[in-house]
Amino acid sequence: MGLFTKDIKTLNDLFLHQLQDIYYAEEQLVKALPKMAEKATDKLLKQGFLTHLDETKTHVQRLEQVFQMHDADVKAVDCPAIDGIIEEADEVAGEIADKAVLDAALINAAQAAEHYEITRYGSLIAWAKRLGGNDCAGVLQKTLDEEKATDKKLTALADSKVNLRAAS
Template sequence: MGLFTRDIKTMNDLFVHQLQDIYYAEKQLVKALPKMADKATDKQLKEGFLTHLDETKTHVQRLEEVFRMHGAEVEAVDCPAIDGIIEEAEETAGEVADKSVLDAALINAGQAAEHYEIARYGSLIAWARQLGRNDCASILQKTLDEEKATDKKLTSLAESKINLRAAS
């Protein structure tokens, strides 16, 4: 079921489809984050990726809970957007020889994923509320708050030292 297909006829269909999309994305990030942590040379960045890996595993569990609460089958649909973000991150990381620059590139890749997730969770929360599912919205809000916090941490790390090191 693609986003702009006839399979999506109602707001509920759209909500479930986007749950499936972000579920796939989170599961892909569970696989990608250890690789990113492995490539990171800055200790704080490495630890940040591993901390977010634990959070991401919780995000997967929360999404499964939302599926059940909403009476929808726990199912993922391919998400070409997150696949592209991860693929681009892997390609870029493979091309960067300078470890300081590599850390800056990894932060950029991490933030690309975070921004995608922030957009998805924001819409899902709005749609859940519109569908009268404040219970689902409150669970999704916890995840959105964590995604925003991770994005801020990455920005702070980039601006306080990683980008400075990469530029010198």
């Protein structure tokens, strides 16, 4: 079932599809974050990736909880957007020899993933509320808050030192 197929007829169908999409995305990020941490040379960036890996594992668990609360099977659907973000990050990281520039690129890639997640969670929360699922919305809101906090931490790290090192 693709986003623009006839399979999505109702807001509930759309909600479930996007829930499956973000579930897939979070699962892929659980695989990608250790690789990003390994490539990072800045100690705070490396630790940030590992901390967010733990959070992301919790995000997967919360999504499983939302599936159950919504009386739906836990299921992932391919998410070409997150696959593309991760693939691009791998390609760019493989092409950069300067470690300071690599760290800046890794932050950029991580923020691309964060912004994708922020968009998805924001919509899911709005739809859950519209569908009468305030309990689901509350669970999703915890994750959205964490994604926004991670994005802010990445920006602060980039602005405070990583981008400065990359520019010198």
